[in-house]
Amino acid sequence: MKRICFIGLGIMGKPMAINLIKAGYSLQVYDRNPPKVEAVASAGARGCSSIKEAVEGCDYIITMLPNSPHVKSVVLGEDGVAENAKKGALLIDMSSIAPSASREIHDELKKRGIRMLDAPVSGGEPKAIDGTLAIMAGGDEKDFEEARELFDVLGSSAVLVGPVGSGNTCKLANQIIVALNIAAVSEGLMLARRAGADVEKVFMAIRNGLAGSTVMNAKVPMILEGNFKPGFRIDLHIKDLANALDTGLNTNTPLPLTAEVMQMMQVLKIDGEEKSDHSALMKYYEKLTGTRVRKE
Numbered sequence: 578m579k580r581i582c583f584i585g586l587g588i589m590g591k592p593m594a595i596n597l598i599k600a601g602y603s604l605q606v607y608d609r610n611p612p613k614v615e616a617v618a619s620a621g622a623r624g625c626s627s628i629k630e631a632v633e634g635c636d637y638i639i640t641m642l643p644n645s646p647h648v649k650s651v652v653l654g655e656d657g658v659a660e661n662a663k664k665g666a667l668l669i670d671m672s673s674i675a676p677s678a679s680r681e682i683h684d685e686l687k688k689r690g691i692r693m694l695d696a697p698v699s700g701g702e703p704k705a706i707d708g709t710l711a712i713m714a715g716g717d718e719k720d721f722e723e724a725r726e727l728f729d730v731l732g733s734s735a736v737l738v739g740p741v742g743s744g745n746t747c748k749l750a751n752q753i754i755v756a757l758n759i760a761a762v763s764e765g766l767m768l769a770r771r772a773g774a775d776v777e778k779v780f781m782a783i784r785n786g787l788a789g790s791t792v793m794n795a796k797v798p799m800i801l802e803g804n805f806k807p808g809f810r811i812d813l814h815i816k817d818l819a820n821a822l823d824t825g826l827n828t829n830t831p832l833p834l835t836a837e838v839m840q841m842m843q844v845l846k847i848d849g850e851e852k853s854d855h856s857a858l859m860k861y862y863e864k865l866t867g868t869r870v871r872k873e
């Protein structure tokens with residue numbers, strides 16, 4: 578059985594690593610936060626205290642880290658993955674980072690004979706736990722096919738979008754669509770509430786029509802309960818929209834709606850909501866109107 582190194586055991590990485598253990602893989606795990614390592618070690622992994630130790634002898638290295646600088650530092654930094662992985666190993670970076678950073682990391686690894694896929698995911702913590710993530714990958718087809726057995730454990734779909742960087746380009750599109758969808762749901766429900774409608778009944782009435790969406794079904798119950806526990810944090814979504822706006826600049830692509838929702842998220846961050854779920858976009862509308870949509 579091939580050996581897997583898993584680095585980054587946060588909200589997403591922990592359940593993903595545990596699913597691989599349950600599927601019978603032998604895992605060596607590392608996170609800079611030692612209690613997170615202990616939590617996955619107690620589920621059957623070998624807990625490691627350095628990247629070097631975690632990478633040793635592994636065929637596959639999976640990273641699930643916050644953003645481009647974290648992945649660059651773990652992979653290309655001193656005593657990192659590049660310096661310690663065996664030749665021919667396959668890095669599968671499942672973090673959501675800038676496509677340009679994926680390409681940069683790939684080019685450096687190639688010089689050392691280490692292969693790479695960028696393979697960010699959509700679905701959030703519940704789907705990470707269920708092993709039903711949507712995986713969007715970039716890289717060589719042969720490497721993608723080799724990684725498919727792992728993707729089958731972690732997700733319910735895996736699509737090779739194109740060369741390295743394409744997975745993260747796809748993820749940026751995904752993040753724009755999710756953010757704008759939550760904002761649209763918040764705006765629509767706020768109007769319904771202020772115009773005197775029962776918001777829960779509005780949700781029941783429209784969820785199976787054209788306005789219905791996975792985002793609506795996942796987030797409206799949270800909004801109605803006033804439960805903004807992440808899930809997917811505002812600060813991570815700000816990171817993704819910043820990467821999207823940056824990529825928009827680099828590709829001469831106007832993103833007016835993305836820029837607008839980014840400003841709403843910035844307001845929420847100033848209000849101390851950066852660790853709240855992104856469904857807290859409703860709080861932006863609650864602040865504007867002084868009206869609460871959630872059930873009291």
Ligand code: NAD
Nearest residue numbers: 585586587588589608609610642643672673701702808809
């Ligand atoms: P998280 O902050 O919960 O976890 C990140 C982990 O990385 C933490 O445990 C942290 O200690 C570790 N880490 C950071 N820098 C490190 C370093 N230099 N060395 C070792 N460990 C380090 O974040 P998350 O929610 O698990 O998200 C991870 C990635 O997945 C992000 O790119 C995010 O955008 C993406 N993502 C998250 C969700 C979600 O719903 N949470 C959904 C889809 C995609």
